[in-house]
Amino acid sequence: MWSSEGKPADTGANRQQLNSTLTELQESEFEQIFQLIDSLLPFEVCLYHQILPLKLQDNQLSLGMVNPEDSGALEYVNHIVSYLKGTMNTQEITDEIHRTLLSKYLSHKNTSDLEAKSAHKLDTDVPGVESVNTASQLHKSSVVETEVVEIPHPQSNFQPTNNVLETSAIPEAPIVLLSDLTVLQVQTPELFSPIEALINLPPKKLLEELLGRVLGGGIGRLYLERQPYRGRIIWSDNGVLQSILEDLPLSIFQGVLNELKRFAAIPLGIVAEPQQIEKECQYQDSRLLLRIRVMPGTNGEEATLQVLRGAALKFYQQQQLAHLSRDVIGISQQLSYKLHELQQKLQLNPHLKSEQSEALFTLTRLVEKLDYQVKILTDNNEK
Known part of the structure; x- marks a missing residue:
């Protein structure tokens, strides 16, 4: 165990092999993880x-570790x-359990994203946003337009404090995944306000400065926490x-929360249930994902903004591809089944025309070819 002062203690008695299988974990245990x-250990850190x-x-934090001897992680x-x-104690887990739980985490985050894919359009009231394309609009043009958001360049003198975001229960939220590419452009660092002056900025400018800072690191995260008579941003x-x-x-x-809502195309009214937007962006010649x-x-209302990049973004994209592959396989199988059902019905028709028979034969061949191509794609994805 490690004390709050950072001194190592004897962890031998506290390390336990995680014997429970994933199927034995309760839903509430998944939710807490x-x-x-x-709220505590971002996805890329875990990865x-x-x-x-x-x-x-x-x-007391119970930490699962593939390698309990990893002093750097500890x-x-x-x-x-x-x-x-x-304090914390460690439990040894297998690499398979680690990857499976991270996959479940992404699946948990991606629930209903395909159904909601083109449900929203970004509001252009956010400062610096010039144009927006929803997923449905992309089908109308062979050229993918980009949305340009201008934000300040981060500065390096943001000083840490000794406070921390406490863990709180967060219910599941529907997710909208916006597939158009947003190009995030930065202004010169000289335009940044001193940290002590941020509280005096108007909401739009304050959000711009916060976005500029959070984009300048690794897995950046903002938490807008509402208190009884005040608010704070972590x-x-x-x-x-x-x-x-x-x-x-x-x-x-x-005001800052409302500007964040505008950026995420979330209605300005008070939300009754959690709402989440995920948007891939380009920032300084690299891709990242904004999760709002x-x-x-x-x-009252609260909000979080998380930036995924690097290994976390790659893992996220792989999971998205896996979900899409499963959907395509399901659709292909359903089409094959329906076509077979149609074939059986038509064979009972004594007045079947030759062109109908030919059309059925052609469709059957097309579906067989489709199944073959889908298998190639999904096999490559699994590798």
Whole structure:
């Protein structure tokens, strides 16, 4: 175990082999793991260090590790746990369990994304947004247009504090995945305001500055937390707290949240259920994913913005491809079944015309070829 001061203790007695199979885990246990990935240990950190936050109870974190002897991972997580003034114990998990749970996490995040793919159009009221294309509009043109969002360049003097985002229960939200490419352009660093002056900025400008900073690191994350009479905005990078804007007037806090809603094409009215938008963007010649979530909290609406890039984005894209492949296989199989059913019905028709028979034969051959091509695509994806 590691104490809140960062000193190693005897972890031998605390390490346990995770004997429970995935099927034995309760739904609530999956939910807590997913919530901890959302709020404590970001996805890419879990992927890179081969760790999983399994449980947080009474300020004690149970950490699943593929390699319990990885001192670098232990030191990294202990740095975060120290903010909680807590302790942690480790449990050894297999590589298969680690990858399967991360896949389940992405599946959990991607629920209903295909059905909602073209349900929203981005609002152009957000500063710097010049044009937007929804997924449905992309089918109308062979040229994919881009949306340009201008945001400031990050600066390096954001100072960390000793506060931390506490874990809270987050219900599942429908996801809209916007498939058009957004190009994020930055302004010169000289345009950045001093950190102590951020609280005095109007909501639009404040959001721009926050976006500029969060895009400049690794797996950046913003958490807009509403308190009874004030609000605060927490910025972390790769799971490490960077800074907190405390005691924001609720008018400023709500203004920033509304600007974030506009950017994510979420209605400005109070949300009754969590809503989430995922959008792939291009930033400094590299791809990244913005995951924006607005949800009701204890004191009112709250929001998070997470930036996925690098290995996390690659893993996410692989999971998206796997989901699409399964959908295509299902559609192909259903088409084959329906075509076979049609064939049986037509064979009972004594007045079947020759052109109908020929059409049926042609369709059957096309479906067989389709099945073959789908198999090639899915086999390559599995590799």
